[in-house]
Amino acid sequence: MRAYAPSLKLGEVFIGVQVAKIIESKHPKFPVGQLVTCHFGWRTHTISDGSPIRGVPPMLVPDLGDLPSSLALGIFGRPGNSAYFGFLELCNPKVGETVVVSGAAGAVGSHVGQIGKIKGCKVIGIAGSDEKGNWLKKDLKFDDFINYKTEDLDKRLTELCPEGVDCYFDNVGGETSSIVLSHMNLFGRISVCGSISGYNELVKATPVQRYVVPKQLRMEGFVINRWMDRWPEAIQQNLKWVNEGKLKYRETVTEGFENMFTAFVEMLKGSNFGKAIVKA
Amino acid sequence: MRAYAPSLKLGEVFIGVQVAKIIESKHPKFPVGQLVTCHFGWRTHTISDGSPIRGVPPMLVPDLGDLPSSLALGIFGRPGNSAYFGFLELCNPKVGETVVVSGAAGAVGSHVGQIGKIKGCKVIGIAGSDEKGNWLKKDLKFDDFINYKTEDLDKRLTELCPEGVDCYFDNVGGETSSIVLSHMNLFGRISVCGSISGYNELVKATPVQRYVVPKQLRMEGFVINRWMDRWPEAIQQNLKWVNEGKLKYRETVTEGFENMFTAFVEMLKGSNFGKAIVKA
Incomplete structure (x- = not known):
C-alpha cells in the first residue's frame, strides 16, 4: 500500500x-x-x-523566546507549517465561510481550525471523544464539534451546517470524508493532508466523484516539503499568533525513550491531544 | 442520491x-x-x-458548413465543449505527458483523447469493448486501449504506463478511477466529468485520499455551464480541428422519436460510439 x-x-x-x-x-x-x-x-x-x-x-x-523547544516538532514545525500552508494555500478560506476539519484534535487539525477562526470562518471539528470536543470548543473556540464515534456525522452536519460546507481539511479519508463531501457547496475546496483511516486496513468508501462533479469541488493533496522555500514565513506567522494569544497548542508528552513505541501506538489509537512528543 | x-x-x-x-x-x-x-x-x-x-x-x-446540425448536440455542443474546457483547463496537459481517459469511446472521452494527441501527449483509453478499442486506436490514433470488462486494469496500466500517469479525465468514478489514481505521478491532475459507475447503484470503492496525499494530486469536478462565457471559443477551435482532419467524431443515431427510451437505455448500457442521437 x-x-x-x-x-x-x-x-x-x-x-x-x-x-x-x-x-x-x-x-x-x-x-x-x-x-x-x-x-x-x-x-x-x-x-x-x-x-x-x-x-x-x-x-x-528558530528563536522561540520562552516557549519550549519541543514546539519545533509541532506548532513551529511540520505540523504547524502543514496547517498554515495546507489550509491557506489549498482551501483559500474566506470570511464567513464554513470550514470542517477532521482529525480536529490532532496537531495539524487543532491548528487549522484556529486559523479558520482567525480568518473569520465558522469552524466545525470532527474528533473521536467528547473530551477532545470540549477542548476544541472551550479552549480553541471552534464553533462546534462532532464525535464521529458516538454521533451520526451526516445528521449532525445537516444540523450544524445547513448553509453547506465551503472548505474541508481532511486528515482521515474514508467514509468520514465521503460524508463531509456530500455536504459541500458549489466550488468547495478540499485540502487532503492525510488518510489515517486507511493506514492500517483498507475499508472501501462511497466514491467521492459523485459529489465532486455536481458541486464542482477541487480536492488537492499535499506533502509539506512542497513549501520548504517558504518555511520561515509560516513559523513567523504562527509565532506571532501564539504571542498574541490567538493560537493555542497542546502537547501530549511521554517521558522516556523506552516508551517511544507505546507513545506511537497511543497516537495511532487517538489518545493524544495535539502533537504527540516523546522526551528522551 | x-x-x-x-x-x-x-x-x-x-x-x-x-x-x-x-x-x-x-x-x-x-x-x-x-x-x-x-x-x-x-x-x-x-x-x-x-x-x-x-x-x-x-x-x-453555429454555421457548421456542410457538417450535420446534430453535431451541435455532440462535438460542437455540450460534450465537445466539456472535452475542450474540462480537459484543457483542469488537466493542463503538457507535451510528452501521459493521459488516461475513462469512458473513452463516448462523446466526451473520444474527443478528450484526440485533444491529448493534438497536444503531444501519450493517450490511453479505457472502454468496455474491443470494437470500441479498435476504433480508438485505428481511427482516433489513441496510443492504446484497455478493455475494463475483460482485462486487469491495474496490470495493464503498469504495462502500458510504466512512466506513470500525469492526467486522468474521469467519466466513470468508482473502482476504475481508484485504480487509475494509484498509477498517477507527482502533481498529477484529475478532471472529473462524470461518475456513471455510480448512477444506478452505489458500489463502494477504494478511497482516493491514499493516492491524493503522497502524489499531491489535484482532482476537480466540473459542469460545463461554468465556461458558458467562453462557449464560442471551444466551438471554433473544435470546428477548425475537424476541418483540418485532426479531430474525428462518430454518432450513434437512432431513428424515430418513439425509440427515445430504448436509445437512452442502450447508451447507459454502453452500446453507443460517440454521441447518442435520436432523430425525430
Whole structure:
C-alpha cells in the first residue's frame, strides 16, 4: 500500500523527527549547544554531515523566546507549517465561510481550525471523544464539534451546517470524508493532508466523484516539503499568533525513550491531544 | 442520491438537449427556419420565450458548413465543449505527458483523447469493448486501449504506463478511477466529468485520499455551464480541428422519436460510439 511516507524495511531505524542538541561539531553552521530538527528517527545519538534525510536537511530551531523547544516538532514545525500552508494555500478560506476539519484534535487539525477562526470562518471539528470536543470548543473556540464515534456525522452536519460546507481539511479519508463531501457547496475546496483511516486496513468508501462533479469541488493533496522555500514565513506567522494569544497548542508528552513505541501506538489509537512528543 | 443533474419528478418532461427548428417566431433573434439548441427535453414541439432552461438559454446553432446540425448536440455542443474546457483547463496537459481517459469511446472521452494527441501527449483509453478499442486506436490514433470488462486494469496500466500517469479525465468514478489514481505521478491532475459507475447503484470503492496525499494530486469536478462565457471559443477551435482532419467524431443515431427510451437505455448500457442521437 501507499502511505504518507515510504514503507520501512526490516532493520531500518524507525522514522520520526527529533529536536536534537548538538554536542560535537565540525560544521560552522551547526555550533555545539544549538538545537536542530531533522528526520533522525528513533535514536538517542546521530552523526550528521548536514545532508538531507527524507528530503529535508537538518534545520536550526528558530528563536522561540520562552516557549519550549519541543514546539519545533509541532506548532513551529511540520505540523504547524502543514496547517498554515495546507489550509491557506489549498482551501483559500474566506470570511464567513464554513470550514470542517477532521482529525480536529490532532496537531495539524487543532491548528487549522484556529486559523479558520482567525480568518473569520465558522469552524466545525470532527474528533473521536467528547473530551477532545470540549477542548476544541472551550479552549480553541471552534464553533462546534462532532464525535464521529458516538454521533451520526451526516445528521449532525445537516444540523450544524445547513448553509453547506465551503472548505474541508481532511486528515482521515474514508467514509468520514465521503460524508463531509456530500455536504459541500458549489466550488468547495478540499485540502487532503492525510488518510489515517486507511493506514492500517483498507475499508472501501462511497466514491467521492459523485459529489465532486455536481458541486464542482477541487480536492488537492499535499506533502509539506512542497513549501520548504517558504518555511520561515509560516513559523513567523504562527509565532506571532501564539504571542498574541490567538493560537493555542497542546502537547501530549511521554517521558522516556523506552516508551517511544507505546507513545506511537497511543497516537495511532487517538489518545493524544495535539502533537504527540516523546522526551528522551 | 446526487447525480449529474437534478432528479426528475414524476410527470416532468424527461431531460435532454435538442436541435430544434424554429417554425413560428415573434422574437427577432430567433427567426423562422433557424436551428436552436436548448434543454427542451423529450418532446416534439416546444414553446419558448427565450428564457433559460436548466441554466442555459436557447442558442442558435453555429454555421457548421456542410457538417450535420446534430453535431451541435455532440462535438460542437455540450460534450465537445466539456472535452475542450474540462480537459484543457483542469488537466493542463503538457507535451510528452501521459493521459488516461475513462469512458473513452463516448462523446466526451473520444474527443478528450484526440485533444491529448493534438497536444503531444501519450493517450490511453479505457472502454468496455474491443470494437470500441479498435476504433480508438485505428481511427482516433489513441496510443492504446484497455478493455475494463475483460482485462486487469491495474496490470495493464503498469504495462502500458510504466512512466506513470500525469492526467486522468474521469467519466466513470468508482473502482476504475481508484485504480487509475494509484498509477498517477507527482502533481498529477484529475478532471472529473462524470461518475456513471455510480448512477444506478452505489458500489463502494477504494478511497482516493491514499493516492491524493503522497502524489499531491489535484482532482476537480466540473459542469460545463461554468465556461458558458467562453462557449464560442471551444466551438471554433473544435470546428477548425475537424476541418483540418485532426479531430474525428462518430454518432450513434437512432431513428424515430418513439425509440427515445430504448436509445437512452442502450447508451447507459454502453452500446453507443460517440454521441447518442435520436432523430425525430
